[in-house]
Amino acid sequence: MKAARRGLIGAIGLFLYAPIFVLIVFSFNASKSQMVWGGFTLSWYGDLFRDNLVLSSLYTTLSIGVLASALSSVIGTAAAIGFHAMRRKPRGVCLQVNNIPVVNPDIITGVSFRLLFVVFLSLFAAIGLDLQLGFVSLLLAHMSFCIPYVILSVLPKLGQMGANVYEAALDLGAHPLAALRKAVLPEIMPGVVSGFIISFTLSIDDFMISYFTSGTAVQTLPVTIYSMTRKRISPEINALSTIMFLSVLLLLILVNVLQSKDTKKHKRT
Amino acid sequence: MVSRRLKWLAAPYILWMGVFVVSPLVIVTFFAFTARDGGFGLDNFLQLRAFAPVFARSFYLAFLATAVCLLLGYPFAYALSRESARVQGAALLLVMLPMWMNFLLRTYAWMNILENNGLINRFLGNFGIGPLQLINTQGAVVLGMVYNYLPFMILPVFTVIQKIHASLIEAAQDLGGNARVVFARVVFPLSLPGVLSGITMVFVPSASTFIISKLLGGGKVLLLGDLIEMQFLGNAYNLHLGSAISIVMMLLVVLCMTVMNRFGDRGDVIYV
Amino acid sequence: MKKALSVAALALTAALALTACAGGPRIIVYNWGEYFDEELNAAFTKETGVKVVYRTFDTNEILYASMKSGGVAYDVIIPSDYMVGLLIEEDMLQPLDKGKLSNYGDVMEMYRDLEYDPGGRYSVPYMTGSVGIIYNTTKVTKPVESWDILWDPDYEGQIIIFDNSRDALGIALKKLGYSFNTTSENELREALAALIEQKPLLQAKMMDQIFDKLTSGAAAIGTYYAGDFIEMRKDNPDLAFVWPKEGTNVFVDAFCIPKNAKNPDGAHMYIDYMCRAESGLANVDVTGYSTPLQSVYEQLDEDWLEDGISYPEGGILQYGEVFKSLPKATRELYDRLWTDYNAAS
Numbered sequence: 001m002k003a004a005r006r007g008l009i010g011a012i013g014l015f016l017y018a019p020i021f022v023l024i025v026f027s028f029n030a031s032k033s034q035m036v037w038g039g040f041t042l043s044w045y046g047d048l049f050r051d052n053l054v055l056s057s058l059y060t061t062l063s064i065g066v067l068a069s070a071l072s073s074v075i076g077t078a079a080a081i082g083f084h085a086m087r088r089k090p091r092g093v094c095l096q097v098n099n100i101p102v103v104n105p106d107i108i109t110g111v112s113f114r115l116l117f118v119v120f121l122s123l124f125a126a127i128g129l130d131l132q133l134g135f136v137s138l139l140l141a142h143m144s145f146c147i148p149y150v151i152l153s154v155l156p157k158l159g160q161m162g163a164n165v166y167e168a169a170l171d172l173g174a175h176p177l178a179a180l181r182k183a184v185l186p187e188i189m190p191g192v193v194s195g196f197i198i199s200f201t202l203s204i205d206d207f208m209i210s211y212f213t214s215g216t217a218v219q220t221l222p223v224t225i226y227s228m229t230r231k232r233i234s235p236e237i238n239a240l241s242t243i244m245f246l247s248v249l250l251l252l253i254l255v256n257v258l259q260s261k262d263t264k265k266h267k268r269t
Numbered sequence: 270m271v272s273r274r275l276k277w278l279a280a281p282y283i284l285w286m287g288v289f290v291v292s293p294l295v296i297v298t299f300f301a302f303t304a305r306d307g308g309f310g311l312d313n314f315l316q317l318r319a320f321a322p323v324f325a326r327s328f329y330l331a332f333l334a335t336a337v338c339l340l341l342g343y344p345f346a347y348a349l350s351r352e353s354a355r356v357q358g359a360a361l362l363l364v365m366l367p368m369w370m371n372f373l374l375r376t377y378a379w380m381n382i383l384e385n386n387g388l389i390n391r392f393l394g395n396f397g398i399g400p401l402q403l404i405n406t407q408g409a410v411v412l413g414m415v416y417n418y419l420p421f422m423i424l425p426v427f428t429v430i431q432k433i434h435a436s437l438i439e440a441a442q443d444l445g446g447n448a449r450v451v452f453a454r455v456v457f458p459l460s461l462p463g464v465l466s467g468i469t470m471v472f473v474p475s476a477s478t479f480i481i482s483k484l485l486g487g488g489k490v491l492l493l494g495d496l497i498e499m500q501f502l503g504n505a506y507n508l509h510l511g512s513a514i515s516i517v518m519m520l521l522v523v524l525c526m527t528v529m530n531r532f533g534d535r536g537d538v539i540y541v
Numbered sequence: 542m543k544k545a546l547s548v549a550a551l552a553l554t555a556a557l558a559l560t561a562c563a564g565g566p567r568i569i570v571y572n573w574g575e576y577f578d579e580e581l582n583a584a585f586t587k588e589t590g591v592k593v594v595y596r597t598f599d600t601n602e603i604l605y606a607s608m609k610s611g612g613v614a615y616d617v618i619i620p621s622d623y624m625v626g627l628l629i630e631e632d633m634l635q636p637l638d639k640g641k642l643s644n645y646g647d648v649m650e651m652y653r654d655l656e657y658d659p660g661g662r663y664s665v666p667y668m669t670g671s672v673g674i675i676y677n678t679t680k681v682t683k684p685v686e687s688w689d690i691l692w693d694p695d696y697e698g699q700i701i702i703f704d705n706s707r708d709a710l711g712i713a714l715k716k717l718g719y720s721f722n723t724t725s726e727n728e729l730r731e732a733l734a735a736l737i738e739q740k741p742l743l744q745a746k747m748m749d750q751i752f753d754k755l756t757s758g759a760a761a762i763g764t765y766y767a768g769d770f771i772e773m774r775k776d777n778p779d780l781a782f783v784w785p786k787e788g789t790n791v792f793v794d795a796f797c798i799p800k801n802a803k804n805p806d807g808a809h810m811y812i813d814y815m816c817r818a819e820s821g822l823a824n825v826d827v828t829g830y831s832t833p834l835q836s837v838y839e840q841l842d843e844d845w846l847e848d849g850i851s852y853p854e855g856g857i858l859q860y861g862e863v864f865k866s867l868p869k870a871t872r873e874l875y876d877r878l879w880t881d882y883n884a885a886s
Contacts, residue, residue, distance in 0.1 A: 005348040009360055012345045016367050019378035034381035075282055082279020085272060097286050105477035105522060107494050108515050111501050112293035119296055121612050133612035144289040166272050205371060215613040216596045217569050225373045230599060231574050231749045241374045248369040252362055323884045385759040402698050405745045487745025488704045491883045504705050505876035506606040
């Protein structure tokens, strides 16, 4: 029984990792072919680091990711606190609307943003403002699909918080802002942090919405990867995959090590 | 009592939702009901009848992918739930890890494996089999969906199964239930919420993808996503038709999810 | 600690927001994929100080959709003949200032006054070329003379065609004996029927990926460009190139400056730079396409001239039919037919 169980787990693991393993192996292939081994090389990695498009889109992806998740965390946390303070009915409506980008297929969100920007830009053009799709439109679009997740991860924490925490702080003479910062925020911080992390991962991984809202001059990495897959095969993609895989692996190991250290510490005290 | 004054903190975001959630949908609806030359009407929707096969194909392939994910993911999640916490932690990490790599790269990986002179066909060639037509088929597209979205099935199912209290299972066993009965009467019904959210999380992106069909379908397996993309940024520029297809797709997805939530005991969908 | 972290986060945010807006003069260039020596961009920047944001598209139709739906302002684009014509018609290009194009005189006489852009007011030819059938001689043993070979059931699963409406429908039109530029709905519908009939035989339809598919032997027969064939044959000597007897598409791709270009001066400098003999030679070397520049042509190695495909006597344009810009009704019909074709199973 146990062997069968382990076998199943192993088989699915193999299914998930075999393709990635193949990608990684062929990133060191001296021949351009993805099928025949032509000797070992690191030259595709060199090409990758000299590829301006890849580097600039990596930069765009990271900066959009940091900005979008930071701003989304602020707006989303504020909105969650606000929603929490509302009466049942209006809160229900707000949450329904908030859920739309979560539930909608990404492609619909993407094309609807595109139309929104197209309409807005032509309105701006009519009053003599000539703007382009680019960094700002990307950022706005990314924030729009990140904020709902921040709200969804902060709201439960607000529910767990004592109902009177804020009032009590006010009664004790705290300034409303200070009451929020010193009494409410610490209570919901885990939700804010996980909202931030979810936003950041969603943002750097997003293709669909960036594809429809980025114009052409500013591209995120996934959009660049897409254009690479549409051309002649270049093992640069394999090199890129390898680097991404290894960085994610390292990150996860790091997080795990830190976490287990943390729990050990807690156990001791 | 919660302080009502704090509700004003939601004001900026409510404004934001007005601009970035509600108005895009209004604009899409507006485009869907107008023609290229500006006239109002249902023309775009009437055209959609010609695309019934595409709707059918998208939902059929997404259904297949979801079914395969369930068949692979459920036993996996169940098997995993019986393992020690250490194994669980490691296995979950292994399941999540590929998700952090961009899905374009994950899909790209299969292109070379399935190619006519790719690894599988080369391997089979050693035994005098093939070459088989693997890439650019519907099967390849379903494979791509399963590969990309399988973790979306495993994670919610596992989360729910793991929460089923061991004492419940023991109680069922004590009452004389054999393994099969315990599973059918206790574990499976209790895991349904996870299954439902897994189904949603696999089905929706599968039905609306255009990348997987482009990379693994060779432009031959057209899905709804491709049809929409073609109208917006591709080879047949017609924003109005694209909007109409989007609206119908959105309604169908909402319909599917409503039916599914009815079907389950609990109305809410869990997002991981 | 927390404070330091939030200050750091704020500073990072501000820095990112600022650098996103920074930068000197730049131009955005939008060209076909796999169609340029990209090292020239760096050389151009080094000489002029103008940064080049270089992006690529797959098909003329994608370029059109991207410009039409708004929100982008390219400085230099390189569409093909009929698309140049359409963009002129829709008032989306600006007339070029020939005074700023010191190397324009090097463009061969026969490419200066073409139907899509009379008098060459809006465009400077970049490359010319032709479409043909490329096939693997070890797998295709029948004689390849006609477009019909792409409809031959013996090669089921081995055939690849272009993934865009104008090329695909055009090939079907030619096979049926019609003109590429027909506006007859009946003829176009016949062409659509032929394509749908062919669909089960196809391995795929794609654009730049055709190159690898044919050179690696993953497919036996496909439509592609003469220029790339030269490169492909180096990788795979079994490949052969044919102009089908019904006639083929010959084309000119040309530099243009869109009306809403942000940096038309930089765009002129760029076009002029690419019309230098050194640039032209570098591009011929990388792409294999045929140059319209006289001095480049004179400096070419002998073997470029031998094959009779790249530089046939009297210029390529006599050897096939050029796509023309079509009336609006026909263009919309193309979009419609192409959607229907893709939807068909």
